Amino acid sequence: MSPLSVVPAMVGPMLVTQRDDPGDAGPQALPETLLNLLGQLSPAAPVDPARSALVDQAVSVLRRPGFDTLLSLPQLAFEPFDYQRETASTVLRRMRGRAILADEVGLGKTIEAGLIASELRLRGLADRTLVITPAGLVEQWRDELERKFGLPTAIVTGKDRAIDERGNRPVLLASLAAARRDPLKAELTGAGWDLVIADEAHRLRSARSASGKLIRALSARFLLLLTATPVENRLQDLYEMISLVAPGLLGTPAQFRARHVAAGGDVNSPRNLAELRSRTRQVMVRHRRSEVALRLPQRLAETTLVTPDTDEQALYAELTERIRVEAKEAPAARRLALRAVARLAGSTPAAAAPTMTKLGWTDLAATAKSITYPAKLRVLTAKLGEYAARGEKVLVFTAFRQTLDTVAEAARAAGISAVVYHGGLPRAEKERVIGAFRDTEQVLLSTESAGEGRNLQFCHVMINLDLPWNPMQIEQRLGRLHRVGQTHDVLLTNLACRGTIEERVLHVLETKINMFELVVGELDMILGRIDEDFDFEKAVFEAFASTENESAFARRMDEIGEELAAARTSYLADRRNVDALAGEDNE
Structure with a gap:
């Protein structure tokens, strides 16, 4: 207690104070104003603990900073x-x-x-x-x-x-x-x-x-x-x-x-x-x-068209013919299987083999299994070697586990150090793999799992070994690197075999909506303008399966591309309208 604090005490009929200063001579009489105040308080009812607690809470709230200060x-x-x-x-x-x-x-x-x-x-x-x-x-x-x-x-x-x-x-x-x-x-x-x-x-x-x-x-x-x-x-x-x-x-x-x-x-x-x-x-x-003044680095996208080997071309041509013939009368479940095998064939032949077997096409499955080192995989391995020699990290995406295993084996055979990421890994192992890629490893081979929620801005090179027909998945992949926090231009390479569905999809996305120049999120705004339930992947397969030849397929894909272009124009117009109604004045 400080020397200036006072404690009331009764000495006979007179209220006095005691000072705790050792040098004080003795008790002092209280000032008359304080005596009057104490006289008014003395007959008051005892303090209600509940009210006292409520007052304490109110004081606490009043002392809390306002929303000008973010406590979080x-x-x-x-x-x-x-x-x-x-x-x-x-x-x-x-x-x-x-x-x-x-x-x-x-x-x-x-x-x-x-x-x-x-x-x-x-x-x-x-x-x-x-x-x-x-x-x-x-x-x-x-x-x-x-x-x-x-x-x-x-x-x-x-x-x-x-x-x-x-x-x-x-x-x-x-x-x-x-x-x-x-x-x-x-x-x-x-x-x-x-x-x-x-x-x-x-x-x-x-x-x-x-x-x-x-x-x-x-x-x-x-x-x-x-x-x-x-x-x-x-x-x-x-x-x-x-x-x-x-x-x-x-x-x-x-x-x-x-x-x-x-x-x-x-x-x-x-x-x-x-x-x-x-x-x-x-x-x-x-x-x-x-x-x-928020500017992301550029996206520098390129498409590398790979000429498939002769046996690959023959396999793809036969597969295309069978899909088109069967799709005309196939029930819904069979059509889904046909769509799946068409997508798998755009990845690697070996990845498509199990589905070919399920469809009853054992002859095609046997041919697919025999193609162990396709042209696209050779191109990928060569590119990984070039980036590794320059000390650059590379993220490689494939949509399929079968292809992931094939690529991992090819990378090891080429002496390229790589870690593998897929949805089947335990959570702790996923964290370990991402940490290894960030700290020591140069190559991350991944399925779509790394395209969902992972931020990998410490890498700026990405290769799509196969291309999802759904452009939103392409966007999600790219968004792992091209996002706030990235300090380098993002280098994206799309691998596609000539004469395949992937080549046609890339052509539409690049020429009609400049997809790889869009900011993350704009693609969804464009696709949503075609129809809330518009399924790009389904539209691509329907165009492929319902046309008689590649020329007709190309024309149908161009029609889809025109719809996308119109939707992009609509989106840009809407963005200007919102700016006019809610944006800040630029004057």
């Missing part, structure tokens, strides 16, 4: 960009946790949403958090939240009780396809949520769709909608999106149309644009790459 930053496993931190603060402070994150693709809307979720959970404001995302992005979200933010996650399907967990609840992840159907829909809409995050939220705009009905049936205090294109064909798209996070901000539908929608609903020339932009910015954050 020290717990992150990465360093967010300034604009991402500013977005989180803006959404929490000014938008009260209900917002549309509409950054251009590739700028990290997932990071911004993760920051907001982390901040709310740390402050005890979002114990019950739900993330709804397209099925193909569920694992990516899980990886981002766990690795970068240290947030526990659980994937829900409607068959477990994770939704009812108490205590330190994980962030729940659900695919949009599963969430909009019972039994999961009933569980999700019957629960109360602190925070709901919806990725690719442009799929939720229509109140008449199953997805739109789902988001409108969820109850959430905080709501984040993530989409690079909140506006597409109609200005009404904007109204639907904003009304989800801020009902009434744009008035009733009739008021919105009267105030802002020009004749015909043209999104390019809304009425009262300044007013509309002002209201939009109250709930929407939009960054462009040009604004945040």
Whole structure:
């Protein structure tokens, strides 16, 4: 106790103080103002412990920093960009946790949403958090939240009780396809949520769709909608999106149309644009790459056309003829098997042999097995040797385990040190392999598993030994290297045999949409404009199987390419529209 502290004590009828200063001469009388105060307090009721605890909690809250200070930053496993931190603060402070994150693709809307979720959970404001995302992005979200933010996650399907967990609840992840159907829909809409995050939220705009009905049936205090294109064909798209996070901000539908929608609903020339932009910015954050000065290194893509050996050409020609003949009358299951063998044949003949056997084509299977060192594999081995001599790391992708084993054996025979990664490895072994590739090994041979969620920016050279017919898988592969944090231009080589489906697919993707010049994420925006359920791989096979010869197949693929080109034009127009409605002025 300091010499200036006082302790009241009763000495006869007079209240005095005792000083704990040893040099003090004795008791002193209290000032009259203090005596009056003590006199008023003496008949008061005893302090209520519950009220006292409530006051302590209130004081604790008042002393807690506001959302200008992000408490979660020290717990992150990465360093967010300034604009991402500013977005989180803006959404929490000014938008009260209900917002549309509409950054251009590739700028990290997932990071911004993760920051907001982390901040709310740390402050005890979002114990019950739900993330709804397209099925193909569920694992990516899980990886981002766990690795970068240290947030526990659980994937829900409607068959477990994770939704009812108490205590330190994980962030729940659900695919949009599963969430909009019972039994999961009933569980999700019957629960109360602190925070709901919806990725690719442009799929939720229509109140008449199953997805739109789902988001409108969820109850959430905080709501984040993530989409690079909140506006597409109609200005009404904007109204639907904003009304989800801020009902009434744009008035009733009739008021919105009267105030802002020009004749015909043209999104390019809304009425009262300044007013509309002002209201939009109250709930929407939009960054462009040009604004945040975020520039990724270039993608330098090349296609190496390999001339197959004579026996390979003969095998592929016979396989093509059999597929086209059988596909005309084949039931659905048989057609799937025919599609699978066509894809496998584009990898290596030996990879296709087991499926050929299952189809009953034992003669073709025997021929395929006999081709142990095809031309494409020789080209790959030579390229790996060149990169190894220069001391550069190389990531090699194949879609198939059979090919992976063949490539690993060929690499060892050529004296090339390589590690192998595939989905069948235990988690600890996967971590060991990635660590070895990062620290000591020059070559990583991988199936699609490394194309999902792994960040390998320490490497900048990639070779596609075989080409997925689904361009989104190509994008996912490339996205492991070409992402924020990469410091070198990314060198991509696509290997394709002449006269194959892969050659035709590459031609369409390169000439019609300049695929390898797109930013990660833009391809999905383009494909989604053809049809929400558009299946590029299925379209390729149908074109291949339904045409009589290679010339007819090429013409059909060009028609698909024109659809892609039109979708790309539409996407670029929509991006400009969003900039006009929500982007910052450049003046």
